[in-house]
Amino acid sequence: xxxxxxxxxxxxxxxxxxxxxxxxxxxxxxxxxxxxxxxxxxxxxxxxxxxxxxxxxxxxxxxxxxxxxxxxxxxxxxxxxxxxxxxxxxxxxxxxxxxxxxxxxxxxxxxxxxxxxxxxxxxxxxxxxxxxxxxxxxxxxxxxxxxxxxxxxxxxxxxxxxxxxxxxxxxxxxxxx
Numbered sequence: 001x002x003x004x005x006x007x008x009x010x011x012x013x014x015x016x017x018x019x020x021x022x023x024x025x026x027x028x029x030x031x032x033x034x035x036x037x038x039x040x041x042x043x044x045x046x047x048x049x050x051x052x053x054x055x056x057x058x059x060x061x062x063x064x065x066x067x068x069x070x071x072x073x074x075x076x077x078x079x080x081x082x083x084x085x086x087x088x089x090x091x092x093x094x095x096x097x098x099x100x101x102x103x104x105x106x107x108x109x110x111x112x113x114x115x116x117x118x119x120x121x122x123x124x125x126x127x128x129x130x131x132x133x134x135x136x137x138x139x140x141x142x143x144x145x146x147x148x149x150x151x152x153x154x155x156x157x158x159x160x161x162x163x164x165x166x167x168x169x170x171x172x173x174x175x176x177x
Contacts (some may be wrong), residue, residue, distance in 0.1 A: 046101045051146030054102075055139055057095040058115070061088040062135050065119065069126065089119060105145055114138060 064085040071077045096112045106112060115138060122131040 043101065047148075048146040050099045050102050051142050054092075054095055054099065055142050057088075057092040058135065058139060058142070061085070061092040061119075062131075064088040065122065065131075066128075069122075069128070102145060105148075109141065109145070111138065111141065 064081070065088070068077055068081050068085045071081055092115065093112070096106060096115065099106055114134075118131065118134040118138065121127075121134075
């Protein structure tokens with residue numbers, strides 16, 4: 001066992017060194033922690049930005065699709081309106097495919113498949129309420145996804161369970177095919 005006098009001599013020797021190098025150790029640890037926090041914040045900001053762009057693409061496509069449907073019921077459809085709706089739908093699909101930070105979550109939740117089924121179902125039955133409910137559900141899922149941290153897999157699992165069980169998008173669960 002080390003004697004108390006030995007500890008005192010060791011401290012007398014280490015104290016001047018610690019006075020010099022201690023602040024550098026503190027700066028290094030602080031920089032590492034700060035960089036880690038900045039990276040997490042940056043990733044969460046990018047995820048939120050991508051979710052916002054996806055919601056905007058969905059909203060634009062839904063607006064164009066409703067314009068075509070409204071024109072069809074009122075006076076007749078203009079070819080330009082159909083083209084705009086088709087371009088907006090394809091732009092929403094492209095936006096789904098080119099996400100970097102939320103691509104795994106989009107794939108896991110099968111949001112792309114749900115979007116295609118939602119639009120195809122609307123063109124088949126022209127049910128505005130069902131289409132609106134499905135769109136709002138998709139929008140809510142993407143908004144909730146924007147608030148989720150990339151490490152919260154349990155929350156994503158809950159989202160997927162909710163998403164699969166809903167009948168707002170179609171008459172059957174998404175995994176039935």
